[in-house]
Amino acid sequence: MALIVQKYGGSSVADAEGIKRVAKRIVDTRRAGHDVVVAVSAMGDTTDELLDLAAQIAPIPAPRELDILLSAGERISMALLALAIHSMGYEARSYTGLQAGMVTDDRHGAARIVGVTPVRVRDALDEGAIVIVAGFQGFNPDTQDVTTLGRGGSDTTAVALASALDADVCEIYSDVDGIFTADPRVVPHARKLDAIGSEEMLELAANGAKVLYIRAVEFARRHGVLIHARSTFSSGPGTYVLSPGMTLPDTEGEAMEEPIVAGVATDLGQAKITIIGVPDVPGKAAEIFKIVAKSGANVDMIVQNVSAAATGRTDISFTLPKADATAALRALAAEQAEVGFESLVHDDQIGKLSVVGAGMRTHSGVSATLFEALSIAGINIEMISTSEIRISVVLRGDDLATAARVVHSAYGLDGEIEAVVHAGTGR
Amino acid sequence: MALIVQKYGGSSVADAEGIKRVAKRIVDTRRAGHDVVVAVSAMGDTTDELLDLAAQIAPIPAPRELDILLSAGERISMALLALAIHSMGYEARSYTGLQAGMVTDDRHGAARIVGVTPVRVRDALDEGAIVIVAGFQGFNPDTQDVTTLGRGGSDTTAVALASALDADVCEIYSDVDGIFTADPRVVPHARKLDAIGSEEMLELAANGAKVLYIRAVEFARRHGVLIHARSTFSSGPGTYVLSPGMTLPDTEGEAMEEPIVAGVATDLGQAKITIIGVPDVPGKAAEIFKIVAKSGANVDMIVQNVSAAATGRTDISFTLPKADATAALRALAAEQAEVGFESLVHDDQIGKLSVVGAGMRTHSGVSATLFEALSIAGINIEMISTSEIRISVVLRGDDLATAARVVHSAYGLDGEIEAVVHAGTGR
Numbered sequence: 001m002a003l004i005v006q007k008y009g010g011s012s013v014a015d016a017e018g019i020k021r022v023a024k025r026i027v028d029t030r031r032a033g034h035d036v037v038v039a040v041s042a043m044g045d046t047t048d049e050l051l052d053l054a055a056q057i058a059p060i061p062a063p064r065e066l067d068i069l070l071s072a073g074e075r076i077s078m079a080l081l082a083l084a085i086h087s088m089g090y091e092a093r094s095y096t097g098l099q100a101g102m103v104t105d106d107r108h109g110a111a112r113i114v115g116v117t118p119v120r121v122r123d124a125l126d127e128g129a130i131v132i133v134a135g136f137q138g139f140n141p142d143t144q145d146v147t148t149l150g151r152g153g154s155d156t157t158a159v160a161l162a163s164a165l166d167a168d169v170c171e172i173y174s175d176v177d178g179i180f181t182a183d184p185r186v187v188p189h190a191r192k193l194d195a196i197g198s199e200e201m202l203e204l205a206a207n208g209a210k211v212l213y214i215r216a217v218e219f220a221r222r223h224g225v226l227i228h229a230r231s232t233f234s235s236g237p238g239t240y241v242l243s244p245g246m247t248l249p250d251t252e253g254e255a256m257e258e259p260i261v262a263g264v265a266t267d268l269g270q271a272k273i274t275i276i277g278v279p280d281v282p283g284k285a286a287e288i289f290k291i292v293a294k295s296g297a298n299v300d301m302i303v304q305n306v307s308a309a310a311t312g313r314t315d316i317s318f319t320l321p322k323a324d325a326t327a328a329l330r331a332l333a334a335e336q337a338e339v340g341f342e343s344l345v346h347d348d349q350i351g352k353l354s355v356v357g358a359g360m361r362t363h364s365g366v367s368a369t370l371f372e373a374l375s376i377a378g379i380n381i382e383m384i385s386t387s388e389i390r391i392s393v394v395l396r397g398d399d400l401a402t403a404a405r406v407v408h409s410a411y412g413l414d415g416e417i418e419a420v421v422h423a424g425t426g427r
Numbered sequence: 428m429a430l431i432v433q434k435y436g437g438s439s440v441a442d443a444e445g446i447k448r449v450a451k452r453i454v455d456t457r458r459a460g461h462d463v464v465v466a467v468s469a470m471g472d473t474t475d476e477l478l479d480l481a482a483q484i485a486p487i488p489a490p491r492e493l494d495i496l497l498s499a500g501e502r503i504s505m506a507l508l509a510l511a512i513h514s515m516g517y518e519a520r521s522y523t524g525l526q527a528g529m530v531t532d533d534r535h536g537a538a539r540i541v542g543v544t545p546v547r548v549r550d551a552l553d554e555g556a557i558v559i560v561a562g563f564q565g566f567n568p569d570t571q572d573v574t575t576l577g578r579g580g581s582d583t584t585a586v587a588l589a590s591a592l593d594a595d596v597c598e599i600y601s602d603v604d605g606i607f608t609a610d611p612r613v614v615p616h617a618r619k620l621d622a623i624g625s626e627e628m629l630e631l632a633a634n635g636a637k638v639l640y641i642r643a644v645e646f647a648r649r650h651g652v653l654i655h656a657r658s659t660f661s662s663g664p665g666t667y668v669l670s671p672g673m674t675l676p677d678t679e680g681e682a683m684e685e686p687i688v689a690g691v692a693t694d695l696g697q698a699k700i701t702i703i704g705v706p707d708v709p710g711k712a713a714e715i716f717k718i719v720a721k722s723g724a725n726v727d728m729i730v731q732n733v734s735a736a737a738t739g740r741t742d743i744s745f746t747l748p749k750a751d752a753t754a755a756l757r758a759l760a761a762e763q764a765e766v767g768f769e770s771l772v773h774d775d776q777i778g779k780l781s782v783v784g785a786g787m788r789t790h791s792g793v794s795a796t797l798f799e800a801l802s803i804a805g806i807n808i809e810m811i812s813t814s815e816i817r818i819s820v821v822l823r824g825d826d827l828a829t830a831a832r833v834v835h836s837a838y839g840l841d842g843e844i845e846a847v848v849h850a851g852t853g854r
């Protein structure tokens with residue numbers, strides 16, 4: 001008998017049928033003899049609909065009230081899920097973030113969990129009940145007000161509960177079967193991984209993989225929580241995300257051979273800004289990126305060309321999320337005279353491909369394989385950046401899918417059959 | 428400067444436009460120099476939609492979870508209303524039933540308020556904020572769980588808050604201008620009353636008038652809360668509901684002349700059951716109405732015919748809400764042999780007309796006027812019942828509108844112009 005925390009996203013509980021299907025999964029887990037605590041997101045598009053309503057009423061919504069509004073979404077889904085479990089003959093109790101002791105700071109809309117005191121959750125488990133907790137929300141003990149955790153909040157709720165309750169595993173359900181060596185919609189021969197290291201998972205998630213949220217994986221890594229990413233639509237195993245020192249369950253601690261490359265991530269959500277004719281004097285890059293940071297943009301890769309000796313000027317390119325590009329361009333244009341650059345070029349037709357693997361630390365030639373595969377396919381590389389366990393390249397967006405397929409194949413990652421793809425994803 | 432509690436129903440906040448209109452009214456009240464506390468219902472049909480969802484998922488929903496589900500409705504409307512007020516430049520804070528200290532017993536779905544400790548509401552008022560409180564909900568301190576108050580819950584929330592905060596007035600907004608001498612949709616020449624006694628209001632509400640809920644009026648009467656029933660769509664005064672000892676505001680305590688008849692109520696929501704051939708022996712009526720009560724039916728009027736000496740049997744008729752009739756009929760049929768009656772007749776084509784007025788206590792001839800008016804109109808009376816300040820008659824449902832018009836006229840209640848009628852009503 002284990003204690004299992006499960007998380008179900010909005011697309012899994014989008015309607016009455018979905019809620020009943022999820023309830024059945026939960027009851028099946030209970031029937032198998034386990035204690036179950038569930039973190040659930042708001043139904044389907046509820047959160048977006050509430051945000052739309054708020055926008056119709058207030059152009060800049062007051063943060064405290066917006067959080068109260070949004071927290072209603074999980075209140076509805078958690079109560080319905082508990083009702084569904086009840087009607088299958090099992091005791092279930094739903095708790096809000098406050099009732100479950102999800103203590104956060106007071107940053108409305110992007111609150112951080114500072115502690116979990118799940119007294120009522122433990123009591124309910126002791127009394128034999130299945131516990132449903134509202135994902136995405138907590139409360140600040142000073143103000144006694146509801147807070148929301150922002151993007152990926154429900155995943156984080158689940159991992160934080162698993163940590164506080166010392167659960168055996170935190171199962172994060174979505175509409176995909178687990179973590180793949182690449183996005184199966186881009187690379188049809190992508191393979192599901194049985195397990196992946198949390199460090200590699202973080203690099204994949206940061207570079208375009210959508211199955212798990214970075215915050216939740218970081219929390220799990222820091223607190224030693226075993227994540228199992230699974231599909232709501234299948235009963236087969238998904239992918240375990242292993243933090244340092246963990247081994248794959250049911251393998252009696254047998255060490256896996258670490259693959260050199262765990263996966264290939266693709267990202268079409270970035271844009272590139274090039275600043276042309278920047279005076280090649282010390283401090284100019286700092287000046288520029290201070291301006292960009294103040295605009296709220298999150299800069300990813302940066303490349304500076306070798307200075308042309310004749311002009312004493314250079315070009316600087318950087319990538320950032322497409323949504324941040326307009327603000328960054330405006331901020332830079334406003335300081336053009338001050339900084340002394342010649343012009344700005346905006347390019348939103350790029351794609352980023354990243355190869356991630358912990359084995360890179362000890363194996364040479366990993367980047368050579370990447371460059372050779374792209375060269376054979378006739379694909380031009382525009383920017384390169386690397387971390388200890390990752391190589392990323394920027395290409396034309398149109399080339400990204402082909403690039404992902406040839407690179408995936410070059411690293412020997414191709415499976416024998418095509419992966420099945422479902423639609424939609426949860427919060 | 429006064430402290431004003433306002434209540435807005437679901438139809439007043441059914442969409443973004445409605446919420447903005449209500450917010451403007453609240454801000455106007457604040458601008459006039461008053462402190463404002465608002466109790467708000469869920470938007471439009473939200474509660475019914477949530478009940479539908481619950482019914483799809485669980486045929487007999489668990490009461491605790493159903494209350495959590497339903498309480499999400501006011502959470503949404505209160506937050507949106509606070510957002511709207513904020514965007515007009517005024518500080519507003521929304522509080523759930525729990526946060527507002529609305530203490531109830533633990534009867535989920537039909538909880539009774541046992542006390543109000545509005546500490547956070549007072550603090551917010553002291554800090555100059557407009558306070559929005561979720562109507563219809565409270566919490567039980569033993570279980571720390573959310574409860575809902577059942578029908579008329581938001582009106583009761585408002586009156587209970589007004590009592591606990593010692594407010595100057597509790598304004599209950601709906602889509603009608605106030606309390607009328609009759610339903611203006613039935614009697615076009617009905618007049619709006621400036622004031623009505625709480626006792627008469629209770630009789631009117633109990634006999635078909637829909638503007639205020641009985642529970643709220645009872646609470647106001649018991650705790651000396653002045654109710655002002657007003658329209659969301661007009662800025663003119665509505666109707667004050669005066670508890671014993673109160674006088675109409677702005678009249679310097681001048682006593683109003685009490686009308687003999689305050690109003691005429693009509694009700695098409697009742698059915699009549701006649702039990703034929705009941706043995707005329709002591710205890711039979713008690714036996715019958717114990718059976719009916721156990722079926723959950725709420726009996727209104729009862730008439731027993733004079734016994735026919737030849738048979739030793741009599742007929743008993745009673746009225747009850749249409750929705751209760753099937754259960755009552757089943758319960759009686761199951762005990763037919765035991766009770767020994769001959770047959771059951773069900774009639775759902777009746778209408779009830781009630782004439783209400785505190786002046787009846789001291790004036791004779793009130794019932795004669797009623798019977799004469801109906802007689803001239805050729806309308807047959809099937810049942811009669813009276814209280815100290817009310818006479819009710821059961822007629823054919825088809826005759827009800829005509830009856831109401833002639834009776835309204837016979838008591839001299841007709842106004843000179845036709846009343847304006849709006850559609851819809853709130854929770």
